[in-house]
Amino acid sequence: MVSTLRSTMNGTGNPGSQSALRKLNEQRIVETLTSGPATQAELARQTGLSTATVSNIVKVLQDANVVATEPTTSSGRRALRVRLNSNSAVAVGIDFGRRHLRVVLANLAYEVLAEESMSLPLGHRADVSISAAVEVLDRLLLEAGVRREDIVGVGAGIPGPIDHRSGTVVQGAILPEWVGFHILARLEDRLALPVFVDNDANLGALSEVTWGPHSGVGNLVFVKIGSGIGAGLILNGAPFYGHVGITGEIGHATIAEHGLVCRCGNRGCLETVASTTIMGELLGRGEPEPLGPDEIVRRARAGSAAALRVLDDAGLAVGRALAAVANLINPEVIVIGGPLADLGEQLLDPIRRGLLRHAVPVIGETTALTMSALGARAEVLGAAALVFQNADIAHHA
């Protein structure tokens, strides 16, 4: 993740520092307030922080207009009730896809203020996406009545691994038009706002533990099955980026030693047997063109034997790759996302069989497997969450 170059690393690189601790505690209080107003005493109880610490942080947040306070009584005693000025801090999420662009405005309470998505031609240049995103953002700000100075940052997701060291998309990515492109610098130039960039599968994982139903989960894997296959990891409660920022590349697990040649240069990778691209090609033989994901979903729902068989084979292969993932990092939950997520059990069932067949029994039995409830919005919501996790909320104005 490129954003780590400027903010996450500062936080996690020196986790014992006083400033990192203060930021963490600020985030905790803001998170607690997203479920409703609370007195300072309640905040102390719910966060485990001392009342003195809570009181100091509330003051800082109040000065930044992030929270408002009002006198109240609690058990007959005078107290201070704190509530979030949710719209005082707004995050922009942008999801750059191969054929689409999606932009969302979200507030501190994790409410969507405005959103828009549009189609883009396959193979469009990176600059085309960025210009379109800038235009859409201006429109959404007007529509939602959000002032530019209330934006704390912009999160951007792209469907390709990003090398931390250079801040660019690596060779062999699903978006060849973006390879070597320094998306962070380009977006900051165009938007004049703090920008945080991440891979789409990492953002899907982040959305599941922020917007999604898995907010208490410390170890979660999000798998995006699309024209590429990638995973995002939440480990010990935080996105995990490894040594150079390229993690979750399960699409390139070897499934068939002498299988098809993959765009990464290897053979028989999971992507060559389970991506929506290969499924569409297999099902589209004899038809004018390969099937898109929507048509695969339609045929499977209509009970097409060929579609069900292709999904079964793909699901088993994904499950086998996920067994190796589960054996290694023992997640609590694996969430499946991407354009086939609407299939539900029709896709989950073969994935589950593959997982149970290949995982160490105790791991297979203790790993929950589920479809994403966020659908096509997972990545863009994760991009907005990335901003709240990394931007300096109390000091943006």
Added chain:
Amino acid sequence: MVSTLRSTMNGTGNPGSQSALRKLNEQRIVETLTSGPATQAELARQTGLSTATVSNIVKVLQDANVVATEPTTSSGRRALRVRLNSNSAVAVGIDFGRRHLRVVLANLAYEVLAEESMSLPLGHRADVSISAAVEVLDRLLLEAGVRREDIVGVGAGIPGPIDHRSGTVVQGAILPEWVGFHILARLEDRLALPVFVDNDANLGALSEVTWGPHSGVGNLVFVKIGSGIGAGLILNGAPFYGHVGITGEIGHATIAEHGLVCRCGNRGCLETVASTTIMGELLGRGEPEPLGPDEIVRRARAGSAAALRVLDDAGLAVGRALAAVANLINPEVIVIGGPLADLGEQLLDPIRRGLLRHAVPVIGETTALTMSALGARAEVLGAAALVFQNADIAHHA
């Protein structure tokens, strides 16, 4: 890891708490002092802590007799020099093997004060190991002149995954005599000391970033190739345990879909093609009994074509499994340990070829692969390090 039930979890579960922070800062100062005495100002500079924090912690450590101070001058000004009373806090490391027992006494400066190893019959009962460990420990304390009250804790490693929820070794482990056995409770009963238990591969990983040459490495994988194959993970600078405590089970990655049946109940697992057990069986055909690891090493060094071919096939399979590991978590370093580690390049070479063949190119190129420099002592030294990482050094007496 069972120890997390009592200490690590308290630390990492609430990383923003004041007490967790104080403990982390204490550990930092102790670690800094292991490279020699320093003034309080130097400690502040080297740890990044404020001089007030350093001064408070030094006082606490002095009260606990962990450090001693003496007046000195620095740049003409009066200062306080702090040095470690290394032997005031001693850790016991115990490595329980299938056929061996190894015990070590180590001090805060990561110096070995005494150690002993012994052979045990294959298939011996867990209680036999524990009784032997208690006897050896008494002997070592006498030999090194260490008082029982200076022991801050006992770390124990066993070659099998431990389920956090029950604190017992899980079914299918390499040590069937230990399955379901509550090692932590039994050791605490016998020793009347704080005990921390972990899997042997996890301890190997910990030893590489504490005793070994990789102390600055945040993301490291230690692979033990023995009669079983397992990995230990250091992620973001700390041992990683996942949801129920069973991580790094790469020995059960499926390599040959229709291969041999594995003790875990699956087929074609890495262990069925690359453990020292299967190598010894393959090379021992027509001989009175299977070859042990030492004999495999001897024949490979003598240039036996069969031994070299078996090592080549095993190494390629290990490399292929490690490619999936590297693609997923992108470690900086992978260290190979276990009884074949003395082979060096003879084993590393095929592992490297397998890794490069199957990893995403940028990941294969950026992952360092090396043999462990700690040899057969990796696990027992990691067990001692586990104590210093988890025990309450400043308050043990």
